Amino acid sequence: MRLFILFSFSALMLLEAYGFTDETDRKALLDFKSQVSEDRQDVLSSWNNSSPLCSWEGVTCGLNNKRVTRLELGGRQLRGVISPSIGNLSFLVSLNLSDNSIGGTIPHQVGNLFRLKYLNMNINNLGGELPVDLFNCSRLLALILFKNHLGGSVPSELGSLAKLETLRLGFNNLRGMLPASLGNLTSLMRVGLSVNEIEGGLPDDLAKLTRLVYLELGMNRFSGVFPPSIYNFSLLEHLNMFSNGFSGSLKPDFGNLLPNLRELFMGGNSFTGPIPTTLSNISNLQLLGIEYNKMVGSISSSFGKLRNLQHMGLHSNSLGSYSSGDLQFLKAFTNCTQLHILNVNTNMLGGDLPTSVTNLSTNLQQLNLGINFISGTIPYDIGNLISLQKLRLDDNLLTGPPPSSIGKLSRLVLLNLTSNRMSGEIPSSIGNITRLEQIYLSNNSFEGTLPPTLGQCKYLLYLSIGSNKLNGAIPQEIMQIQSLVHLNLSDNSLTGSLPKYIKPLERLCTLSVAHNKLSGQLPQVLGDCLSVENLYLQENFFDGDIPNIKGLMGAKRLDFSNNNLSGSIPGYFANFSSLEYLNLSINNFEGKVPTEGKFQNATAVTVFGNKDLCGGIKELKLKPCIIVQAQPMETSHFSLWKKVSIGVSVGIALLLMVFMAYISLRWFRKRKKNQQTNNPTSSRLEVFHENISYVYLRNATDGFSSRNLIGSGSFGTVFKALLPTENKVVAVKVLNLRRRGAMKSFMTECESLKNIRHRNLVKLLTACSSIDFQGNDFRALIYEFMPNGSLDMWLHPEEVEEIRRPSRALTLFERLNIAIDVISVLEHIHVYCHEPIAHCDLKPSNVLLNDDLTAHVGDFGIAQLLMKFDKESLFNQLSSAGIRGTIGYAAPEYGMGGQPSIYGDVYSFGVLLLEMFTGKQPTNELFGGNVTLRSYTKLALPEKVLEIADNSILNSCPRVSFPLDECLTLILELGFRCCEESPMNRLATSEARKELISIREIFFIARRTGRR
Known part of the structure; x- marks a missing residue:
């Protein structure tokens, strides 16, 4: 015993001699305090030499040796840097500095803490790379460093932490590929790597992590097919792969291989093929998100077996087949009584909206079926969904009015029925939904008056009811909603004054009653x-x-x-x-x-x-x-004589004008009568067009002055004109009747546009069929004026005279919107007109832009009314009309005598899309022989997409902010598919429009988040 006491005393003396005592810990903590910003040192006021070390704020000591074993300073709002002396706390088991504002780097001395099991420094401002010395802490069970500014790659030395169970490095700036050594961490149960710049695929060695229950990989640059190693994680409960570059199809037995999943997030990738039906075998699945992919096929009714399902996100894919069976899954989903969110917008779902939608879970909070092809009416019992907070049915083919029972959705905060074919009156019961914050009813055919009950929606932020057929006065109640941020009542027939x-x-912020x-x-x-x-x-x-x-x-x-x-x-x-x-x-x-x-x-x-x-x-x-100056008194008589002279002269001139007008009128009526006898189409023309004279247009254009010249085309010249009687600026297209086909072009355009209406069509206001001063026939078309000129001017400003040249280039987002506007017109004239219409001459100069850069398609001078057809019979027909359209934009079959068709328009749109985003015309000197704009684009995709892109796009969209190369690749691939050589292989306009809208949503989300 004496020997033991002597030995212990000697050991204690030795430890004190080398400084390994609680005094070492005291000094290390005081050094730590000294690096904390002075304005926050009051948090550590108990850290002083006058109080026992183990009573200091956040400090825990061991029971026997009184050494510091735990340092818990999370959420203290500390600033400053971490002192290297932290490495002298040699008995430290747990270090928690989370949720502060500590900067600098992680000192490599932390690697000296060989007893450390828990290290948590998340939510700080730490930068630099992960210190390699850190991985000497072989006892670590949890390494938590998410939400910092750490850079560099994930070190391969991390694989030495064999006991590690939790690894969380998300929300940093880590890059490079994951090291294969991570497969050595067989004790890992939780891995979080989301929101970094990590790239490549997952190493196959990760298949050894069979204890994994939580895996976060979202918002990185991972690529390749779905990682096969993940199929080995049979205990996995949470998997997040959102917003990466994964591709390929999913295994059909996906659900059998990962049977314990509760949360599955796979959106924002490029997965293809059908959704595995075995997902319905994952009985505990609560959240399923496969949005923003390229999934096809139907939505299986077997998902109705998922009784615990709370969130289903399948939007922005290509699910459905435009047919009546696409919505059968809704009936099965009535069994999902825990369902809170159902989002299947931006797909190809068709058919009538079934009444079964009203039997979905009463817990449902969000129902989004927008941007599909759903028809029919909204079922009357929609009011059964009493918990609904967001209802989106926009951009479909719905008809009829909203049912009055919609007023029972008392918890609704968002209602979007924009861009349908709905009609009738807006139900006053909407005013019963007093929690509403956003109402979107634009682009329909609602009629009647605005219900004053909308004034009861006291929390309303956005009210958009533009482009309808509403009349009557604006209710004063609406203009007294104090919370309003955006009010759009434009494009209606509202009367009265502004309240x-x-x-x-x-x-x-925005008021539009235009x-x-x-x-x-x-x-x-x-x-x-x-x-x-x-x-x-x-x-x-x-x-x-x-x-x-x-x-x-x-x-x-x-x-x-x-x-x-x-x-x-x-x-x-x-x-x-x-x-x-x-x-x-x-x-x-x-x-x-x-x-x-x-x-x-x-x-x-x-x-x-x-x-x-x-x-x-x-x-x-x-x-x-x-500047009017006062006249001297002595000149008053002269001024009076001058006024009398002017009056007499004006009177004589007026008499002469009246006489000449009388003679001209008699001669014109006689000629017009002869023309009606010889030209039966003229009487039909007068029914559609107002009677505007040559003289009227000549005066409105200042004698067809070159100062008012806007442009010229195959059959005429376009002038800017001010119609004085209507106080309206218009564009006047004067036909060159000496050009063969000009008269036919005039009649074709009148016939094409007289019965079709679309918000992205250039509006034909009226026409002129008259005679000029030489007695020659005169024909002109009067259009709505587009102040921003043609798309061609914006794409190729170097070819435009300086006075008319745009002051800047179009951004990527603006080009996307313009492309969607154009394809929307094609879809309308191809699909929704009583008889399909082929434009036959789509090109940038025929796409005009209004003051907010909304695109309007014009020049239907060679359009063709089509009979109902099928694809095969269409392309067996020939036409003697010759090549239609413009070289470079005209479909190849037109050059071989092919009949005008909607597929020819799709080809032209594909070329237009390639030109918009490469900046190169199809007739560019680069192209000739076998090299075309199409083949030039094909060779560059996807690796060299940024090399062929229009430089002005690259300058306006810095690559660090969002995946520019991926967005451009998607757009150019779509253009390439539209201008396939064979008409049979080209996309339908409806499909092209859906894909463009999907690309825009991906772009918008990427731009908003600032990450890929």
């Missing part, structure tokens, strides 16, 4: 809506002065055009620093146009069509302002 009681709308029949003066309280950024009042009958709205300093887009407004232009507009667009055209404004501030930019301010305006910068081309 004056809008002062409470202090959060309103294209209605509103009248009266604009209310003064409009100036109190201080948050307004976008104000669209164009094409109404508002009169009087612009009220004082100088408080709207954040305004970006203001459009007062096409009204009867008068008075002077408010000078304070010049000081609106955020203003991007101000349109005051076609009104009755008078006086001097300011020249300072925003009025120095002619592309941002538009004032044409106000005859009494003067001054301004020279680019506005207004008359100079005349």
Whole structure:
């Protein structure tokens, strides 16, 4: 015993001699404190020499030796860096510094903590690479470092931590490939690597991790087929692979190999093939997400066996076949009583919406069937879904009005029925849903008046009911919803004045009542809506002065055009620093146009069509302002004589004009009568077109002046014109009747456009069938004016004269929207018209852009009305009409005498799509012989996609923000499939439109998250 005591005493003396005592721990912690920011050191105020070490905040000591074994400082809002002295806490078992703001790097001295089992530094600002010394801590059970700024690759030395059970490195900047040595960590149960830049496939050695129950790989750059090693994780309960580059199909026995899954997230990849029906064998599955992939086939009714299913996300795939059986799964899903979210939007689901949808779980919170091909009406008992918070049925083929029972959905916060074929009145019962925050009913055929009960929705943020057939006044109750941020009532037939009681709308950012029949003066309280950024009042009958709205300093887009407004232009507009667009055209404004501030930019301010305006910068081309000086008294008699002389001259001139008009009128009526006898089509033309004369158009275009020249085409020339009687700017296409086929083109365009309506078609307003001053026949078509010109101007600005050249390039997102607009028109004329119509000449110069860059397709001069057909019979027919369309855009079968067809339009659209995103015309000098724009694109996909892309896209979309190369590859591959050589192999317009919308959603999500 004495010997033992002596030995112990000697050992203690030795430890003290080398400094391994609690004093070492005290010094190490005080060093740690010294590196904490001074403003946060009060959290560690108990760390001082006057109090026992083991009583310090967050410190736990061992029972025997009083050495520090646990340091728990999570959530203390500490700042600063980690002192290297932390490595001297040699008895430390657990180190928790999570949820602070600690920066710097992880000191390599942490590798000295050989007793350490738990290391948690998540949610900090730590940078640098993972120190290799860290992996000397061979007893580690948990390594938790997620949500930092760690970089570099995952070290292969990590494989030495044989006892590790939890590894969480997500939300960092790790890159490179995963090392195969991770397969040595056979004790691992939880792995989190999401939101990094890790690439490549999963090593096959990971198949040895058979104890894994939690695996997070989402939002990285992993690629290759579904990793075979994962099929070995039979105990897996949570698998997240969202937003990577995985591809290929899933094993049919997927559900049998991973029978314990509870949560499966595989969205945002490129998986193909059908959804394995064996997924329905995973009895405990609660969350299933396979959205944003390329899955095909049907949605199996066997999923109805998943009684624990809470979330089903299958949107943005190619599921369904446009047929009536596509929605049968809804009946089976009535057995899923725990279902909270069902999202199958953006697929190819067809058929009538079944009544079984009303029998889904009363726990259902979100139902999204939007962007499909679902027809029929909304079942009356939709009100049974009492827990529903979001209902999306937008972009379908639904008809009829919404049932009044929709008012029973008292928890609903979002209702989206946009872009259907719904009609009838908007049910007043919607006002019973007082929790509603977003209502979207645009692009339908709703009629009647706006229900005042909408004013009961006191939490409403977004109300969009544009492009319908609504009439009557705007209810004052709507304009008093204080929470409104966005209000769109445009493109209806609303009458009356803009309600004056809008002062409470202090959060309103966008107000659009454009294209209605509103009248009266604009209310003064409009100036109190201080948050307004976008104000669209164009094409109404508002009169009087612009009220004082100088408080709207954040305004970006203001459009007062096409009204009867008068008075002077408010000078304070010049000081609106955020203003991007101000349109005051076609009104009755008078006086001097300011020249300072925003009025120095002619592309941002538009004032044409106000005859009494003067001054301004020279680019506005207004008359100079005349300074009127007082005349001396002695000149008064001379002035009176001058006025009398002018009056007499004007009177004589008027008499001569009346006489000439009488003679011309008699001669014109006689000629017109002869023409009607010889030309039976003229009488039909008059039924459709208003009678506009040659003289009227000549004056409106300033004598068809070159200053108003917009462009020219095969059969005529296009001028910009101001129609004085209507105070409206239009585009006038004057036909060159000496050109063979011009008259036929004129009649074809009238016939094609007189019965079709679509928001992305250039609107044909009227036509002119008259005689010029030489007695020659004159034909002209009058269209809606597109202020941003043609798509061709934007794609190839170097070929445009400087005065008309766009000031910037189109972004990737804008090009996507334009492509969707164009394909929407083709889908409409191919599928939804009474008789299909082939455009036959689709190209960038025939795609026109309005003031917000919405695309409108025009020039139907060689369009062809088609009879109902099948593919085989169509291509066995020949036409003697010769090649239709434009070289480079015309389908190859047209060059061999093929009959005009909708498949020819699809080919042209494919070429258009390739041109939009490569910036190269099909007639570029690069192409010739066997090399075409199509083959040039094919050779570059996918590896060299950024090399062939339009440079202006690359400049506007930095690669670090989202997967630019992947987006471009998807778009160009779609264009390539549209312009297949064989018409039989080309995509249908409906399918192309769905894919483009899906690509846009992927792009939008990637841009919003800022990650791939």
